[in-house]
Amino acid sequence: MKLRPSLPLLLVMSLATGDVFAAKTTEGFLEGPATAKLGSVAEIKVPVGYIFTDGKTLRKLLEAGGNPVSGNELGSLEPTNGEWSVMFRFEDVGYVKDEDKDKLDADKLLQNYKDGTEAGNKVREKAGRPPIHVVGWEQPPRYNETTHNLEWAIRGECQGRDILNYDTRLLGRKGVMKVILIVDPKELPQTLPTFKTLMAGYNFDTGQSYAEYRPGDKVAKYGLAALVAGGAAVGAAKLGLFAWLGV
Numbered sequence: 001m002k003l004r005p006s007l008p009l010l011l012v013m014s015l016a017t018g019d020v021f022a023a024k025t026t027e028g029f030l031e032g033p034a035t036a037k038l039g040s041v042a043e044i045k046v047p048v049g050y051i052f053t054d055g056k057t058l059r060k061l062l063e064a065g066g067n068p069v070s071g072n073e074l075g076s077l078e079p080t081n082g083e084w085s086v087m088f089r090f091e092d093v094g095y096v097k098d099e100d101k102d103k104l105d106a107d108k109l110l111q112n113y114k115d116g117t118e119a120g121n122k123v124r125e126k127a128g129r130p131p132i133h134v135v136g137w138e139q140p141p142r143y144n145e146t147t148h149n150l151e152w153a154i155r156g157e158c159q160g161r162d163i164l165n166y167d168t169r170l171l172g173r174k175g176v177m178k179v180i181l182i183v184d185p186k187e188l189p190q191t192l193p194t195f196k197t198l199m200a201g202y203n204f205d206t207g208q209s210y211a212e213y214r215p216g217d218k219v220a221k222y223g224l225a226a227l228v229a230g231g232a233a234v235g236a237a238k239l240g241l242f243a244w245l246g247v
Helices: 055-064 106-126 185-199 224-229 235-242
Strands: 029-031 034-038 042-046 050-054 073-079 084-091 133-144 149-158 161-171 176-183 202-204
Touching: 029 034, 034 050, 034 073, 042 050, 042 073, 050 055, 055 073, 084 185, 106 133, 106 149, 106 224, 133 161, 133 224, 149 224, 161 185, 176 185
Parallel strands: none
Antiparallel strands: 029 050, 034 042, 042 202, 050 073, 073 084, 084 176, 133 149, 149 161, 161 176
16 A cells, blocks of 8 residues: 655655655554654554654655754654644653743743744745744643643744644653644644544653652753743754744
């Protein structure tokens, strides 16, 4: 069975003519039902009707489409109908304390997002790609103390077209799994429940979960607010590069 390339927003569709996906045994791709490894820290169930692309292959496709890569991409998951995409990246920054969970300043974080995206536009311009501009929050940052997940959604605009990324950060013992849902803004309401169900199939490996933290483990130098703003000091610039993939 031949599978057409999905990754509708994550990647450029004009990578090449012909099929990108051949069969579920094709190197770099895994067709569900299956369980895919996300590096050495987690795994995600791949349901029937979905395709998983491993990190190495994903990076090649991103680069071919003119998108920047970090080297931390562990894979992507998308339905074979090509309507939306989910990308996984892991940052081994250590255990992120959630002490600032009640101090997330949405207005300040939004400005950081705008600044980062504008910085990213300089790189996009050199690559011959159109600029992207942040419009505002679709969903302000929200932290779940039970699951240790941080979520937010931000709306942007590119050449008059609305774009939207739904970001999730899954806190682990040794770092953070960055999950980006890239979807047409009009499709978010109907896609979000499916995405949530899909993410229920995500699990940190034994010894990697947030609850398994032990004294002496590496601790991140920043908290939740910095995760939204991009993480480290250079995060603001990187944010503009990684938050709006495929446009």
